[in-house]
Amino acid sequence: MIDLRRLHVLRAVDHYGTVRAAAEALHFTPSAASQQIRQLGRELGVTLLEPQGRRVRLTPAAQRLLAHADDIQARWELAERDLRADDDEPAGLLRLAGFPVAVTALLAPAAAALVTRHPRLTPRISEAEAGECFDLLFTGDADLALVEAKPDEPPRDRARFDQRSLLDDPFDLLVPAGHRLAARERVDLAEAAREPWIVPSTPCTCRTHVLSACGAAGFTPDVAHDAVNWDVTIALVAHGLGVALVPRLARVPASAAVVRLACEGEPRRKILTVTRPGGRARPAVAAALAELERLVPTMLAV
Template sequence: MIDTRRLRTLRAVADHRTVTAAAAALHLTPSAVSQQLVALEHEVGHRLLERDGRGVRLTAVGRILLGHTNEVLAQLERAGADIAAYTAGTAGEVKVASFATAIGLVVAPAMDTLRDKEPGIQVRVLDAEGDQSLTMVLDGAVDVAVAVEYRGAPGEDDLRLFRIPLYSEPFDIVLPRDHPLAAVPDHDGEAAPAPERDAEMPPTPEHDARTAPVDTSPASTHDPRALPVDTPPTPERDTRTLPVDTPPTPERDTRTLPVDTPPTSERGTRTLSVADLSGEIWIGPYPGNPCHDVIALACEHAGFTPEFAHSSDDFSAVVALAAAGAGVAMVPRLALRGTDLSGVVIRPVPGPKRRVFAAVRRGAERHPLLIPLLHALQDAATALRQAPSM
């Protein structure tokens, strides 16, 4: 009989690529991790790891075992969730790791909802940027991650995680007021004025240019808020989806934010392309921040590599540097909320988007403490989408 604790250790080593990093994630000593791996190899009867430079990698047998490990651990999560549902009810602590903007936009509103509807659930929030939140979920440090899509992020088919799309938002170009592109005429031939604070993209009943775009792609064939069941999944019912008491309606699609069309010339915000910024000095987040990946990839597709002269993960600092004439930037639209824009001009840019999702360990989506929280996050994303203005 294989010890499941050793399987968790194997997965941690596979994720972190070194025994030392895996030990830190598991709150164990490196020698304890090594001992568990040796014991697991004896149980299996094969070598599971081999050296790879300064780290380690799985052998062929190790990769086979890891595939089964993900399924076994997910099933254990489901078993724990079912037992908790039967015995504990909805009272206890849930830990959430999220990046700063989403804490204000969806996590805090979700906590407010739970305070009224599920007072027995205590939510503890940790600020985690980049891929930290997903790593924390996989390592068991937190229960829920609110994260941004990035290159190399675990996909929807990853057996370790259960993902729930929340919203997506476009990026805007941030220019100093005296930048040549800030004075480029709009479609009506007049130069665009610099936006005033909190009024750079005023909403209309039909179109709020400061919100993010609607996802017009066809809906998936499964119900993204369907109640999970114990029966095996069928083509008509994907049991990996989030449980809910009522089916969704088109008005409650929480995956994206409006609006897909660019702001109009009446707003003085003519659309620019990423290619227009080739050769500019850039201000942006540090490498490793998912937004840095989005910006770098957009520039790569436009045929150039951005030159980052200034780096900050705080978008209010990025805007302040742009206002000081230090360079240009691309910032997620909702990150501009509440930021002083008096010294810059905002231009929409088609294409790049920041896609935000929640994630839990596969099988944990059934847990009675997590079901209300995941619904509350979706409801907060719905309210964000439906808000008349930012």
């Protein structure tokens, strides 16, 4: 009989990349994590760890086992839910995670609506970037996450996470009030090629989106200022220090001395909902996904 706890340690090593990183995430010592995997190997009659210099790595047998481990974990979670389900009413703790703009524009209003619609449900939100979201899902500390897909990069760990598109979030050009383009309703991004630009600093997925959009328009932006927080970007634009591409989900205060312009071709980023396999069948998660779908159209008007 396979010990699912030991199997989870093996999955953690694969997820985090090293025994040390997996042990830290699971609050084990590296030696204890290695021992758990060796014991699992003895139970199965195979070797799951082999030396690699001063470290160890997963063997081909371990990789073959991992091909089944995620299915085993998903089936076990479904079995637990079936046993605990009294009815189909969403109830209990629902752990949500997402990057800052997703929290403010989507998860916060969705959680508020869920509390009203389903009084037995308790949403808990964690602000987290994509890598952290996947870790929270893996450890069971999140049930549903919103992540920003990286351009030209396949979804992470396809078999381990259920990733589906929620919306395509367009980028708008933000210019100071009184700017030569401010009276326009829509602009070609190439018209801002010679402007000073405010661009998200590295490492940041949005920076990749902005540089890709400018490259597609035929220019490399002259970066005058770096900013990660959209409020900072808006303030810099309002003071006439440059122009910027801002995702539609990022709210711009009506009092800000800026003008938001739609772009020809609508450069955009994809926002994904991510759960563990089978997670969408849980009534609380299904209710949250339905609420997010209701919110999306209201968030994308200029």
